[in-house]
Amino acid sequence: MKKLILPLSILLTFTFACKRAHVTGVNATYVEMNPGVEQGDSVIHALLNPYKLQLDSVMNEVVGQTAFSLPNEKGKTETLLGNFVADACLEEGNKNYHPADSRPAQIAIFNNGGLRASLPAGNVTKGNVYELMPFDNELVVVTLSGTKMWELIKFAASTGGLPISGMNVGMHPDKTPGTVLIQGVPFDSTKTYKVMTSDYLSNGGDKYAFFKDPIASEKTGYLLRNAILESFNTARKAGKMITPVTDGRMYYEK
Numbered sequence: 001m002k003k004l005i006l007p008l009s010i011l012l013t014f015t016f017a018c019k020r021a022h023v024t025g026v027n028a029t030y031v032e033m034n035p036g037v038e039q040g041d042s043v044i045h046a047l048l049n050p051y052k053l054q055l056d057s058v059m060n061e062v063v064g065q066t067a068f069s070l071p072n073e074k075g076k077t078e079t080l081l082g083n084f085v086a087d088a089c090l091e092e093g094n095k096n097y098h099p100a101d102s103r104p105a106q107i108a109i110f111n112n113g114g115l116r117a118s119l120p121a122g123n124v125t126k127g128n129v130y131e132l133m134p135f136d137n138e139l140v141v142v143t144l145s146g147t148k149m150w151e152l153i154k155f156a157a158s159t160g161g162l163p164i165s166g167m168n169v170g171m172h173p174d175k176t177p178g179t180v181l182i183q184g185v186p187f188d189s190t191k192t193y194k195v196m197t198s199d200y201l202s203n204g205g206d207k208y209a210f211f212k213d214p215i216a217s218e219k220t221g222y223l224l225r226n227a228i229l230e231s232f233n234t235a236r237k238a239g240k241m242i243t244p245v246t247d248g249r250m251y252y253e254k
């Protein structure tokens with residue numbers, strides 16, 4: 001697990017006058033809660049150690065298993081890690097999305113930059129998942145018109161590959177869209193589509209401008225990280241490992 005740095009070592013400077021003490025200055029330093037770093041202050045170390053042990057016990061908890069490593073790769077049309085995260089968010093996010101029209105999200109889309117670490121083969125800990133997704137991003141469902149959805153599709157194609165679920169995008173060599181299927185059905189510009197994404201991206205982050213001025217934007221109150229954790233939990237309860245595949249969600253057409 002990556003180091004956790006907390007501003008907990010504080011030196012107070014006192015001035016004594018007439019038998020009364022007054023604080024005249026404060027100097028703060030940082031203490032790394034990292035077993036590989038030697039702590040210089042034994043008092044502070046003794047103070048922090050119980051909390052560090054408690055944190056370690058939580059983060060070292062095994063949440064599930066993968067059949068093979070899921071590396072955090074860039075520059076590919078699709079990756080095992082991206083497919084797993086997008087599928088987990090679409091499935092678990094819909095379980096926690098209760099719209100008035102009872103229509104679930106059909107698609108999930110995220111950004112490669114939001115995935116911050118790889119997942120190892122075998123046992124995966126809660127700490128591994130926090131390293132992968134350190135941000136408290138909430139899942140949001142955005143309803144887009146056919147025109148806005150086409151903007152999303154064009155953007156996805158222009159990147160050459162993004163974490164997506166529920167959609168297949170064929171790309172021409174110039175990175176323009178070719179054949180597009182949504183839940184196995186050809187894209188229809190006269191229809192509206194519901195897209196699961198993060199609150200950061202739904203607000204136009206990372207140049208996802210197609211999410212601006214949607215038909216509707218609905219918060220789920222459910223964290224993206226929790227969708228990943230719950231996906232592991234669901235597989236573990238079923239006695240299964242996480243075994244994502246690359247299945248042609250984004251590909252170059254011949």
